[in-house]
Amino acid sequence: MDEQQKNRPVDVPVRVRYADTDKMGIVYYGTYPIYFEIGRSEYMREKGFAYRNLEELGYHLVVVNLEAKYYNSATYDDLLVVRTGISDIKSRGLTFNYEIYREGTLVVSGKTKHICINSEKKTTSIPPHLLKILKDAETA
Amino acid sequence: MDEQQKNRPVDVPVRVRYADTDKMGIVYYGTYPIYFEIGRSEYMREKGFAYRNLEELGYHLVVVNLEAKYYNSATYDDLLVVRTGISDIKSRGLTFNYEIYREGTLVVSGKTKHICINSEKKTTSIPPHLLKILKDAETA
C-alpha cells in the first residue's frame, strides 16, 4: 500500500433495510450509529486488522462519546455510502469520523470517540501492532 | 401463591417505541420476537426465577423454534399487553406461548421453543429448582 492509499478514508456501501426505517417513512435516527459501526468495522478490516481479531486478543474499543448531525433523510432500499476515517489517535484511544452519503448528497455526519479496554474492562494501551497501523493510516 | 394463581399466564404492558415502527407506519414484523422476549423474561420473574439469575448460574434457554401469526397491526405509542404462558415442559426444554393484545384485540400470537444449555454450550437439564417452578406453573 503506498502513502496515498494509507490515509484514505474507507467507503462501504450499506443498503437500507425495511427494519431501519420508522413511521415517518425514513431511516430512524437511532439507526445511524449502527451504520457508523459498520463503517469503523470495515475501516479496520481494510487497514489490515479486523476488529474481530482485536476482540479475540482480549481488547475492546468501547465508545465513550457519540455525535451525529442529520442533514438529509434516507429511506428504504437506498444504497448509502458510509465513509470512515480516523483522527486523534493516542496510545489509549482514538476517534472515528463518518460521513454518510446517498448519491453524493451528505445525509448524516458523525464521530465516535473510543478508549481501549482489556478483558478485565480496564483502560489499556492499544496493542502496538494495531496502533502502528492506525497511526500510519492517520498520518501518512 | 394459591393453585389458581400459579398457572395463570403473565401479562406485561409494552409501550410501542418509535424505533419499533417501520415505513408502513406500523410495528415492524421483526419487532414482535423482541416483545415475546419481554414476555418470557417477565413471566419468569413473576414466577420467582428471573432469567438473569438463570444465566448467572451458567444456563441459557436458547431458542430453537419461533412462530408468529399476525392478525392486526399496532403503531407508535400503542400500549400493548404481552400475555405469556408455558407448555411442553421437559427436563431439557420448554415452550413459551404468547398473545399480544391492543385494547382487547389480538394483534399477534406466537410461540418459542427453547432448550437448556450450559456454559459449555451443551444441552443440559433445566436446574431442578427452576424446573419445579415451571412445572408448577404449567400444571397447577
Added chain:
Amino acid sequence: MDEQQKNRPVDVPVRVRYADTDKMGIVYYGTYPIYFEIGRSEYMREKGFAYRNLEELGYHLVVVNLEAKYYNSATYDDLLVVRTGISDIKSRGLTFNYEIYREGTLVVSGKTKHICINSEKKTTSIPPHLLKILKDAETA
C-alpha cells in the same frame, strides 16, 4: 434469463453487525427475521421487480405468518448467506422460504407468508406484472 435461472433461489451475503449480537455473544434470535427481509428484498430485485417499486405503486406484501428454526449460532463479523426462494403463489399472497448459511453450514431456516394489501390496507390481488414474474420464478 433461461428457464434454469428463473426458478433459482437467490443468495445474498449478509455481514453480521455488532448490533445484531446479544450478550450470549451470538446473533440475537430476533435478528433473523431482519435477515429474512433482506433475503426477500434482494430476491424480488433479482427477479426484476424491486419491492420498493411495488410500494411506490401502492401495494404492500404484509407478513401474516413467520416461522424460524435455529440450528446453529452465528456471531459478529460472520459472513452469512441468505438463500431465498418462493412457494405457494396465489393471486393474493405467497410464501418466501429462507435458509441462512455460514460457510456451508445451515444456521437458520424459515418462512414468511404474505398477503397483498393496497393503500387502503385492504387485501387485494398482486399486480399482474409482478404475479407473472413470481409465478415464472416458482414454476419454471
Added chain:
Amino acid sequence: MDEQQKNRPVDVPVRVRYADTDKMGIVYYGTYPIYFEIGRSEYMREKGFAYRNLEELGYHLVVVNLEAKYYNSATYDDLLVVRTGISDIKSRGLTFNYEIYREGTLVVSGKTKHICINSEKKTTSIPPHLLKILKDAETA
C-alpha cells in the same frame, strides 16, 4: 400543576431487553438513542401533549443533532431511569437533555436537537399550544 412541578425533568423507568445488549455483554451503544426517544416521548406525555398527538396534527420534531456520553455500562435486566428535560426552546425547535441512571449511577448522558417540520417536510413553527406547554416547562 404548580410552578415547581412544571419545570421538573421527567423520569421514566426502562428495563433493559436482551435484544438491547451486544456480545460485550452490555447495552449496545446504539441502543441509548432509543432510550432517549422513550424519554422525550414520556416527557411530552407527562407535560400534557403526547408526541403521537403532535404527529396526528401533521407535525414532526425531527432530530438534527445527537450527542451521547458514555460513563458506565448497563446490562440485561437492569432497571434504568431515563431523566429528560428540555432547553433552548425556540419557535421552530428545541433541545431535549437526557441522563440515564442505574441505581443512582450515571450511565449515559446526551441531548438531541430538534426542528419542527410539517406534513410537507418543511420547517415550520411549533404549534402555539405545544410551544406554550414547552416554554412553561422550561422557564417555570
